[in-house]
Structure formats: C-alpha cells, structure tokens
Amino acid sequence: MKDWNVVVTVAENGFKDGFSLLSKYGSVEKTPFRNVLTLKVENIEAFLESFLQDMQANPAYGQVFCRVIPCAHGFFFQTVEAFEEKAKQCIQAFLPQMAHRSFHVRIHRRGFHGTIRSQQEAGLLGDYLDEQLSLQDAADKVTFDDPDVILDVEIVAQQAGLSLWPREQRKRYPFLKLD
Structure with a gap:
C-alpha cells in the first residue's frame, strides 16, 4: 500500500x-x-x-x-509497541492545540484484528495525553459529550494517521463522522 x-x-x-x-x-x-x-x-x-x-x-x-x-501525521509500524511509541511521538505535535481543552481519542482500525484493541489503545493514548498536558500545567478534561477537540487515529493495515479535529471543523465538515 x-x-x-x-x-x-x-x-x-x-x-x-x-x-x-x-x-x-x-x-x-x-x-x-x-x-x-x-x-x-x-x-x-x-x-x-x-x-x-x-x-x-x-x-x-x-x-x-x-x-x-x-490525517495530519502518519507512520508505518509492525508491532503494537511500535504503534504506541510512534503515536505518542505524533501526539507531541498536538499538545499546544489541546491545552486547557476537553478532548477524547477515537481509533478506527482496519487490520491488526485481535492484536490492536481500539478501545484499549484509545484509553492508553488518552492517558498519555492527560499526563503530558498535566506536566505542562495545561489542565484538560476527557469527555465524550461534544469535546472541544477529538484526536482521531486511523489505522489501515500497517500504517496509521493522526489528526486533531476541533468542534468548529467537525461541524463544518459533516463527512468526517468521528463519533
């Protein structure tokens, strides 16, 4: 691919x-x-x-x-560990846009069935975001009810793409369908 x-x-x-x-x-x-x-x-x-x-x-x-x-950032990976490491690296670029804003993480996975568990990985990445924002004194709030931003992770086989979608863009572009 x-x-x-x-x-x-x-x-x-x-x-x-x-x-x-x-x-x-x-x-x-x-x-x-x-x-x-x-x-x-x-x-x-x-x-x-x-x-x-x-x-x-x-x-x-x-x-x-x-x-x-x-997707704003993308990478190839072979293992769950590599996925997690590279996703965390990509997340660093989004931290300034997420400071003091409510958010949640969504993962849409195609492939890696039984290996990558979408909800588990979304939770892990959400916890990582929470930790990183706390270290910067940029209080945040995880919410699934109309958050300020959604971090979307798309996985297609051994490639992933990440993007950050503020509420305004989610309303403007109805084809995103993040939730």
Missing part, C-alpha cells in the same frame, strides 16, 4: 464511483479492506474545502461516501 493522508469509506456498491470521484483530488489507492480507499492529497486544507464544495454541489457524494478523514 502506498503512502496516504486521507482514509475514505465508501457505501456498499460505491467503490467504482468513489474511486472515480476521488481521483480529481490526488492519488487514490485500493486497500485490502472492504469499501475502504486511501488518498494522497497535496494540501489537506485545500482538499477539505474542495471536497465540501463538491459534496454540496453533487448529490452523488452523499450516496457514495460514508466517511472521509484526512
């Missing part, structure tokens, strides 16, 4: 149309997972706005795409 920075879930029987529609934004790749495509775009912010405009103008987007998630 090639490098990607967007994970896309398409509706049942939407694979061909999804692949075609996404090709205008960048390099689209199939994955070994049903109804999951990956995309490499040049500029995530530009992609978000362009996709939103196209979705509003073309009703087919709502029928084809279930979930579209760009």
Whole structure:
C-alpha cells in the first residue's frame, strides 16, 4: 500500500464511483479492506474545502461516501509497541492545540484484528495525553459529550494517521463522522 493522508469509506456498491470521484483530488489507492480507499492529497486544507464544495454541489457524494478523514501525521509500524511509541511521538505535535481543552481519542482500525484493541489503545493514548498536558500545567478534561477537540487515529493495515479535529471543523465538515 502506498503512502496516504486521507482514509475514505465508501457505501456498499460505491467503490467504482468513489474511486472515480476521488481521483480529481490526488492519488487514490485500493486497500485490502472492504469499501475502504486511501488518498494522497497535496494540501489537506485545500482538499477539505474542495471536497465540501463538491459534496454540496453533487448529490452523488452523499450516496457514495460514508466517511472521509484526512490525517495530519502518519507512520508505518509492525508491532503494537511500535504503534504506541510512534503515536505518542505524533501526539507531541498536538499538545499546544489541546491545552486547557476537553478532548477524547477515537481509533478506527482496519487490520491488526485481535492484536490492536481500539478501545484499549484509545484509553492508553488518552492517558498519555492527560499526563503530558498535566506536566505542562495545561489542565484538560476527557469527555465524550461534544469535546472541544477529538484526536482521531486511523489505522489501515500497517500504517496509521493522526489528526486533531476541533468542534468548529467537525461541524463544518459533516463527512468526517468521528463519533
């Protein structure tokens, strides 16, 4: 699988149309997972706005795409330990944006069935965030009820991508569907 920075879930029987529609934004790749495509775009912010405009103008987007998630930081890994270590390194970049804000961590996993347990890893990363923010005297609050930010972790086979989504962006881009 090639490098990607967007994970896309398409509706049942939407694979061909999804692949075609996404090709205008960048390099689209199939994955070994049903109804999951990956995309490499040049500029995530530009992609978000362009996709939103196209979705509003073309009703087919709502029928084809279930979930579209760009990822700001990505990495490859082979083991659970490597995943945890690299995810914690990526999280460091998000700490300034998370200070004094409520949050939670979401993991969407495709692959590593029985090896990576999404809820367990989300809890571990949430605890790590809490610890790091406390060390910086940047009090925070874990909440699942409309948090200020959501740290999203997408796993596709042996590659992961992380992104941070403030409430305003979650409202602006309905295709994110984080919860």
